[in-house]
Amino acid sequence: MIKFENVSKKYGSTPVLDELSFEIQQGEFVVLIGPSGCGKTTTLKTINRLIEPNAGKIYIDGKDITDMNPVELRRGIGYVIQQIGLFPNMTVEQNIAVVPKLLKYPKDKWQAIVHDLLEMVDMPYEENAHKYPSELSGGQQQRIGVLRALAASPPIILMDEPFGALDPITRDTLQDEVRRLQKKLKKTIVFVTHDMDEALKMADTIVFMNEGKILQMASPEEMLHNPAHPIISGFMGKQIDSRSNGLTAGDVMRTRVVKAARNNQTLKSIELMKSRDVDTLIVINEDDTYAGIVTIGDLRARGRGGMEIGELITDAAPVVNVADDAQEAFDALLTSSTSYVIVLNDDNTVAGLITKTSMTRAMGEVLWGDVTS
Amino acid sequence: MNMFSLTLEHMYIVFIAVAIAVVLGVFLGVIAYWIRYLDSIILWITEIIQTIPSLALLALLMIVFGLGNTTIIVGLVLYALMPIARNTYIGLQDVEPHLKDAARGMGMTKLQRLVKVELPLSFPLIFSGIKIATVNSLSVAVMGVLIGAGGLGFPVYRGIQTNSLTLILSGAIPVVLMALIFDYIMSRIERRLTLRASDGRK
Numbered sequence: 001m002i003k004f005e006n007v008s009k010k011y012g013s014t015p016v017l018d019e020l021s022f023e024i025q026q027g028e029f030v031v032l033i034g035p036s037g038c039g040k041t042t043t044l045k046t047i048n049r050l051i052e053p054n055a056g057k058i059y060i061d062g063k064d065i066t067d068m069n070p071v072e073l074r075r076g077i078g079y080v081i082q083q084i085g086l087f088p089n090m091t092v093e094q095n096i097a098v099v100p101k102l103l104k105y106p107k108d109k110w111q112a113i114v115h116d117l118l119e120m121v122d123m124p125y126e127e128n129a130h131k132y133p134s135e136l137s138g139g140q141q142q143r144i145g146v147l148r149a150l151a152a153s154p155p156i157i158l159m160d161e162p163f164g165a166l167d168p169i170t171r172d173t174l175q176d177e178v179r180r181l182q183k184k185l186k187k188t189i190v191f192v193t194h195d196m197d198e199a200l201k202m203a204d205t206i207v208f209m210n211e212g213k214i215l216q217m218a219s220p221e222e223m224l225h226n227p228a229h230p231i232i233s234g235f236m237g238k239q240i241d242s243r244s245n246g247l248t249a250g251d252v253m254r255t256r257v258v259k260a261a262r263n264n265q266t267l268k269s270i271e272l273m274k275s276r277d278v279d280t281l282i283v284i285n286e287d288d289t290y291a292g293i294v295t296i297g298d299l300r301a302r303g304r305g306g307m308e309i310g311e312l313i314t315d316a317a318p319v320v321n322v323a324d325d326a327q328e329a330f331d332a333l334l335t336s337s338t339s340y341v342i343v344l345n346d347d348n349t350v351a352g353l354i355t356k357t358s359m360t361r362a363m364g365e366v367l368w369g370d371v372t373s
Numbered sequence: 374m375n376m377f378s379l380t381l382e383h384m385y386i387v388f389i390a391v392a393i394a395v396v397l398g399v400f401l402g403v404i405a406y407w408i409r410y411l412d413s414i415i416l417w418i419t420e421i422i423q424t425i426p427s428l429a430l431l432a433l434l435m436i437v438f439g440l441g442n443t444t445i446i447v448g449l450v451l452y453a454l455m456p457i458a459r460n461t462y463i464g465l466q467d468v469e470p471h472l473k474d475a476a477r478g479m480g481m482t483k484l485q486r487l488v489k490v491e492l493p494l495s496f497p498l499i500f501s502g503i504k505i506a507t508v509n510s511l512s513v514a515v516m517g518v519l520i521g522a523g524g525l526g527f528p529v530y531r532g533i534q535t536n537s538l539t540l541i542l543s544g545a546i547p548v549v550l551m552a553l554i555f556d557y558i559m560s561r562i563e564r565r566l567t568l569r570a571s572d573g574r575k
Contacts, residue, residue: 076480087490102479
């Protein structure tokens with residue numbers, strides 16, 4: 001159904017995908033997994049042409065996708081992303097109906113679809129259809145994200161770490177739901193994750209990638225019993241270890257943070273703080289990496305008009321990695337003079353922020369399930 | 374001199390000017406956002422216009438458009454372009470990349486992404502540009518009297534000529550009041566919009 005033929009992609013001189021060839025059957029649940037930077041997300045995005053390969057061909061049902069109009073191709077492929085990506089200016093109903101409307105379905109038809117889909121995940125239409133995404137919990141939002149991808153009943157659905165930002169319990173429920181929906185609707189799903197437990201649970205076939213190449217493509221059983229490469233067995237071990245501790249910093253952080261480039265000027269930054277109602281900005285370098293923080297107090301005390309905030313930043317806030325244990329972040333939060341902890345990705349970009357509220361909320365969700373805001 | 378009708382005329386001039394500036398400014402902001410190598414040129418030009426003294430700008434426009442309301446409206450439009458175009462551009466750029474990615478991945482065309490996702494999410498910032506333009510225009514419009522336009526510049530100018538403080542104040546106070554009222558109301562709306570849309574932007 002989907003066939004990769006010697007697909008390569010380079011950014012500058014760094015190869016991201018290296019002569020990739022494999023095939024996905026109709027109705028198969030395929031999980032792409034591997035360490036950061038192995039090319040799994042790039043592979044996924046070449047399927048709906050969000051990324052164009054430099055060489056090689058991709059066929060869907062025997063048709064070369066470069067011969068298709070990219071906009072029409074994408075309307076025929078469901079797409080779910082980690083950050084959920086529900087449009088905050090649209091209601092739940094409008095969000096689910098985006099693709100059906102793009103395809104010019106009549107109103108009664110897309111309304112019936114929204115009804116049925118919400119019914120399928122036990123979110124009654126009357127209660128939920130007219131809410132805005134911000135009124136839903138993280139788990140509910142991603143349910144809607146999945147429904148949105150299903151709405152025009154595309155035969156293929158791409159999922160890019162869809163449950164990576166959810167707490168373990170919600171993640172578990174959603175994994176079951178997606179697996180159930182896939183069995184029922186017989187979709188072909190290509191799913192990216194870095195979580196081996198998730199891969200083992202969901203996949204018909206796991207594709208393990210490293211440095212743009214496939215190390216092993218096998219069923220979960222096969223991969224567990226005969227890992228083809230030390231990296232793969234190492235990856236499984238690591239996954240099992242880290243999961244025994246439960247939550248990571250990434251699970252308890254909030255991802256909505258106000259960031260500003262270091263060359264922003266002081267007055268503009270004060271305006272930005274006012275308009276977002278915050279007292280601190282996270283300052284980032286030109287390459288998006290974390291530079292430090294600047295508070296309204298710093299700006300008032302030392303800032304002069306026209307000065308760049310890069311000159312005023314401090315490193316007063318504690319910093320943790322997104323994969324660190326939540327307990328570590330918790331300790332940092334309690335002992336620090338600031339009321340928050342900065343969470344960084346592996347490449348030093350800002351992943352989010354842990355505040356006392358986000359921490360409490362995450363714990364509440366673990367104890368009592370979804371907490372609605 | 375009927376103060377009420379002068380105030381109405383003043384507001385009318387400002388509204389027409391701001392309405393035209395919104396259309397042009399948003400258009401320029403979108404062009405700057407879409408065509409990367411044009412962004413600095415467009416923003417630079419609107420900023421240059423901003424630095425021309427209003428007296429000089431109106432005198433220049435008068436040569437082309439003659440005396441009357443048209444000239445002051447054109448002048449106000451030129452001044453109002455900068456805040457609106459710049460805020461549109463910044464607003465569009467600041468929409469969360471993952472939302473742009475989602476919109477593209479779902480098969481929206483460039484125009485659909487703009488109209489359904491990017492512009493609605495930038496609207497609070499665009500509105501804030503419109504507010505600045507409106508309040509600014511209310512005071513600059515007083516200069517219109519020098520090029521034969523109507524509005525509250527008339528009593529102010531007549532007051533200066535006859536050395537009558539009462540007359541000057543009778544023109545100036547309504548301008549200040551209007552500016553304060555518009556600023557207040559529009560700031561309230563702006564705050565509501567910002568709170569509602571804060572999820573969709575960086």
